[in-house]
Amino acid sequence: MKLVSGKTVAVIGAGLAGLSAAITLQDAGCDVEVFESSDRVGGRVATDVIDGYQLDRGFQLINARYPELVRLGIVSELDFIVASRTIDISLGTSQVSLGDPRRHPFSALNPATGSILTKVRFLSYLTSHAKAGMSVEEELIKYGNLYARVLKPFLSGVFLTSPANVDAVSGKEIIRSFISGKPGLPAHGVGELAKALAKRVNTIHLNSRIDAIDQVDADSVIVATDVTTAAQLLDIPNVPKLASSTTWYHEIPEGVTSSKNLLIDGQTRGPVINSIAISNMVPSYAPSGRTLLSSTTIDFSSESEVRRHLAIMWGVSSSDWALIAKYEIPKSLPIFGVGAQGAQSSQFAEGVFIAGDYRTAPSQNGALLSGRLAAQELLLN
The missing domain is CATH 3.50.50.60 (FAD/NAD(P)-binding domain)
Structure with missing residues (x-):
């Protein structure tokens, strides 16, 4: 220039x-x-520190392979911790995992998250051009359980709205960036x-x-x-229309989970769209010996509704979990609707x-x- x-x-x-x-x-x-x-x-x-906990203003990861971050060369200046490329899906009273097939090929074999053929077909979706005038959901709904149990709940957390509300063209670019990306967090918060x-x-x-x-x-x-x-x-x-969200931070007892993976509900049994023991991924997010849980909702929900859903997803009682903070974010993300x-x-x-x-x-x-x-x-x- x-x-x-x-x-x-x-x-x-x-x-x-x-x-x-x-x-x-x-x-x-x-x-x-x-x-x-x-x-x-x-x-x-932004990140706040409350009672020794690091609390990001809304759950968000940084994709180290975003082109603008690469251009700026900024990630090398952060104490960057790479996130897991596997997500856990709550189904019934159990959890199943689905990971990057390049690293976790056997996780793709579980039929609970869709057939092998469906997952192979989804790879072709990633390499094809999106159809103008359609929503993300209209393009993906044909993938059956893979969409209903995995992609829809996961993408609702990405877009902070239903994939039915998101333009297929712009939405596919974001989906591709997640598939090929390197998500993570700085040790001291986003x-x-x-x-x-x-x-x-x-x-x-x-x-x-x-x-x-x-x-x-x-x-x-x-x-x-x-x-x-x-x-x-x-x-x-x-x-433009804006998506709103609420992030809930709870301190949970040690031993509830050792997972570093994002957990979603494959059956949509409540308002929580994702939950993660974020201090398992980045230990500095919680004081020593404690575990910080970050959970996200996009619809108005009471804490009792959130606790009930978290108990279902994690398979344990949540009645004694301490609420550390709640962030209501009315202008979380713009919604790029169909045709935008x-x-x-x-x-x-x-x-x-x-x-x-x-x-x-x-x-x-x-x-x-x-x-x-x-x-x-x-x-x-």
Whole structure:
């Protein structure tokens, strides 16, 4: 990119999109200031510490093979712990496992998660082009038990909505990224990713709320806030539909599980879409000798309903599990419905550009990509 030294740019929002935009602009020689309304960077990509527990604001993994993370070379700066490539499925009173066939070939032989032929056919789905005008569910429902017991509950946790609500084309790209990816977490929480990116940005103003574009003095502005705030700043009448979620953190007794795998319910017997003893995967998430369970719901649910469902999924009583924290996240992810397409241009008006995952893809990679694209388009103007 041609250097444009001397150009001043204000970036509103220090989430992944804003940080990516700022880094791209700085590398091109721009004078960049980032304004963030809260007291921290990262947006939803943040980690709290409560009573010795590390609690991410919503269960989320980092895919170390996301193209934008590879381009930035940021994962090498994190104490990254790779997640298991196997998921456990609760069926009846037992659990079965399904793993990456390259590493766990025998797990694919269990007919409870679909026949071998069905699983082979699913591989052909991954290499084919998605059909426009269809949902993810419409493309996958033909895979029978593999879809009903494994793919649907798993993907509901990925999209934070039913696959019936997600466009087949954009959805398939995300599914492929999971199949070929390298998911995991930094030892000190997902928020370490945002902190590492922020270290590359020269000027970030925290606790700096911007209510109007004319509050900032710059040649150009990139609005990299959540979509609702962007709509308020730019007077945009319609915004994309957003998925909401709630993450529940419980301390569970030692011995309940030694598994590091994500657990889903293959029979949808309650509101929980996934659950994981996250401190088994990353020991620093819980004090020594304790186990932290992270569970996600996408529909309104009481704690008693969540406890009942967790007891079914894990096969043990949950009555004595201590609730450490509950995170309600009303703007978890944008929903790319059937026929939805990413935005073609980041420019909103003369000198004003927009970035955010709702413009590209509902993922960390989508947020980072949108920030870079907005910055590059700004540089060409």
